[in-house]
Amino acid sequence: MANNGSDKPAQENAPLIQSIVQGIERPSLLTRFSLTARILIVNILPLALLSGGLFYLDTYRTQLIDERFKLARIEAQITAEALAGATKDRQEALLVQIGQEQRMRMRMFDAEGLLWADSFALDEPAFEFHEITNDTWEQELARWLDRTVDAIVSAEAVPDFVEPEGQAADAWQELVQAREEGFSQIRLYRWRDGSPVITAAAPVGLNGATLLTVRNAVDITESVRAARTALITAVLLVLGASAALSLYLARTIVSPLQLLAGSTQRVRLGRERDVEVPRLPARKDEIGQLARSVSDMTLALRQRIDAVDSFAADVAHEIKNPLASLRSAIESLPKVTDKETREKLEHIATHDVRRIDRLVSEISDASRIDAEMSRATLERIDIADLMRAIIGSRENRSENQDHRIELVTRGFKANVMGVGARLERVIENLLDNAVSFAPPDAPIEVMVDNDGNCVTVTVCDTGPGIPEDSREKVFHRFHSIRPDGEDFGNHSGLGLAIARTIAQAHGGSLVAQAREDGEQGACLRLRLPPAE
Secondary structure, three states: OOOOOOHHHHHHHHHHHHHHHHHHHOOOOHHHOOHHHHHHHHHHHHHHHHHHHHOOHHHHHHHHHHHHHHHHHHHHHHHHHHHOOOOHHHHHHHHHHHHHHHOOEEEEEOOOOEEEEEHHHHOOOOOOOOOOOOOOHHHHHHHHHHHHHHHHOOOOOOOEOOOOOOOEHHHOHHHHHHHHHOOOEEEEEEOOOOOEEEEEEEEEOOOOEEEEEEEEOHHHHHHHHHHHHHHHHHHHHHHHHHHHHHHHHHHHHHHHHHHHHHHHHHHHHOOOOOOOOOOOOOOOOHHHHHHHHHHHHHHHHHHHHHHHHHHHHHHHHHHHHHHHHHHHHHHHHHHOOOHHHHHHHHHHHHHHHHHHHHHHHHHHHHHHHHHHHHHOOOEEEEHHHHHHHHHHHHHHOOOOOOOOEEEEEEEOOOEEEEOHHHHHHHHHHHHHHHHHHOOOOOOEEEEEEEOOOOEEEEEEOOOOOOOHHHOOHHHOOOOOOOOOOOOOOOOOOOHHHHHHHHHHHOOOEEEEEEOOOOOOOEEEEEEEOEOO
16 A cells, blocks of 8 residues: 555654664663563662662761760760769769669779779679670671671771770770870770770879770661661562562563564464464553554465465466467467468467567556555645546547547545556546447546545446446456457456556545446446545
């Protein structure tokens, strides 16, 4: 089929469509994977990136430690002020009380740097460092994750916490610095289980005494690990759900595509003549549309193949008859000596050659119509003007055989979008048919009408007419019923078949009907869409 006037936008959009197709076909990293793998990658990759939030929990931990640093400094300063000027008994009581309440170890050194009070020695220890010798695999995994995250985010190295062997203040660098500078000092260490240890040193009074507090902030580690565990659990659950949904989505897409691919492969190989391409009527999405389009395309392809096979068989049959006659005449010529008989044989041979030439020309023309029309550029044509020009040209060539052609036009201007040469061929064929069947000197009536919805060309004769059961057959290829007395072989039987093909290529139709006035004869009616 050729395109009508609506093909112009399609032609204008062709570069855009080609660009889109090239973009789709351009190889990329994802196109190296199967469709299922690509769906999984696209759905899981964002969640995998989200899981990178595990590494940014280090920022959360740093903020908690910063807050504890401030708290430790304030606690050390307030405690040091409370201890200054208090009696020894009161100082020991304060060390025990504050140490138990804040879960710290508090030690006080005199002006000479000697330890003279320790909250752990004065009372039960407020906390104990966790030993890792009997840790479960979950605890070992947690520590491994701690180290991995620290390595990835390039966290600043923290020294391990080790109790000095001596009990002098000089064994603690923060105490030395606090005594020298007169300000509280904070240090961060790491215990064996990965938990932070925060120490704070502050001068007590003006006599050189110092205070040292030690806190094992396991709650920071527990808080960070709890947040990480919750995030990992959520990410794993969402990843699992996303993977399951992606696989389900992939199956709903890939399975019908594989089914279609298998069917089209069998159609291509031609192993099964009646391969049914599934139409998937229950699917209303793009996959269903694709399935139905492929099914329709396969059906159209089969019909085209059948038509080509049938056409080839008809061509072989139609050419075989004149070839057989030509062969018989040529083979008989050497054996015949009678001049009159030889002239008859030569006439038969010449007639058969012309008949074959006409058949080949008509067959070639018929086979090219679809291809030519698909590439043709449509133009605005006034059918009434075209009809007048054809009638005048035929009269000049005496092709109307003394028949008067009566042209009547009515309605709107009969403009259509089409290919002038092909529409001229249709009209010539309709007039040839009418001239062939009309009685001698009988007029041929031609009506051109445009009612706004359709341009109609009707050609009527007063011949024997076309039986109702044959009105469709006259458009079959090589179907030829000729008037009595006409020489055999002057028509190929392709004229009306070609005319209908051209009409359909213009988005129109061509049918055979009886005369509307009830008189004897036939009418061929061509309908074409009007130009916008």
